Amino acid sequence: MPRRDGTGPMWWHGRFRGCGYRITAGREAILDTLMIADKHLSAEDIYNKIHNAYPAVGLTTVYRTLEILVTMNLVFKFDFGDGRARYELVEGSKKSHHHHHLVCKECNRIIEYTDFINDEIELLKKTEKGLSKKYNFEIISHIIQFYGICEKCKKKR
Template sequence: MPGGRMGAGWGGRFRGCGYRMTIPRQIIMKVLSGTDKHLSAEDIYMKAHKTNQDMGLTTVYRTLELLMQMGVVVKFDFGDGRARYELTEGTKSKHHHHLICTSCNRIVEYTDFMDEEMEFLKRAEKGLSKKHKFDIKSHIIQFYGLCDKCKKKK
C-alpha cells in the first residue's frame, strides 16, 4: 500500500451506512489506522488537530460513536475514567487482550492463548448470534488483578 493513502477507502463504508465522508472523518480514520495503541478521544483529537486545526473534540466523540455503531471501532474501559478506542480490524496490531492491575491501573497486553481464545470465541459468537439473535461485531476480554509490584507492596 503506497503511503499517504492510509484511511482512504473508508468513504464507501461510511456512505454504505448512510453517512457522508468528510474531512474530519477522513483524518480520524487516518489517526486510528496509523496507531497500534489504545487512544482516548482526546488523544485522537490531539493527533487529528495537528493535521487540521479546525478539528473539534466534539466531532471526535461523534465520529467514534458512529464508528462503534458501524462495528469498526471498539471502546474499552480500563477504569481510569476515560474510554479508549481501537479499530476492530486492526491491520497494524496483532489481536490482543488486556490484563489490568486494579491497584495501579497498569495495562499489559497479551497475545498468548490467542489460538485457543480465537477458537473459543468463534464458537461462542456463532452460537450466541443464533440463540440471542445478536449481530456480534466485537468483543472484549479483560483480566483484572494485582500486578507484580502491587502484589509485593501489600
C-alpha cells in the same frame, strides 16, 4: 481500488459513504490517527494528536466521529475503569491483531497480550456459534479482560 498509502481513496471511504456519511478532513485525520496508533486511545488523546495539523477540528467532532465509527463497527470502545473510554480499530479493519487486555486495579496500567490466542479463538468461535443460536443473538464483537495487580504494584507492597 482502495489504497492506504495516501495516493488514493482509503479503504474505509466506500463503507463510510455507503452509510450516507460525508468524508471530511477531520474524519480522515481521526481515522489516520487510529490507524497509525493501532492502540487504544481516548477521545482527548486523538484530539491532541490531531490538533497541530488540524487546529480546526474540535473535541466535539472527535466524539461524534468516534460514535459513528463504533456504530459502524469499525472501531471498538473500551472501558478500563478509569472513567474515560478508549477506542481502537476493530481487528481486521487494518493492522490490528487479535488481542486482549490485562488491567491493573491499582495503577490502571493496561497490558496488551496476544498469548494463548489460538485456543481462545477456537473457544470463542464455538461459544459464539452456540450462543447466537440459543439466544438468536447476532454476535459482532467481544471483550475479554483480566483484572488484577501488575508486577510493579506487587513490588510496591
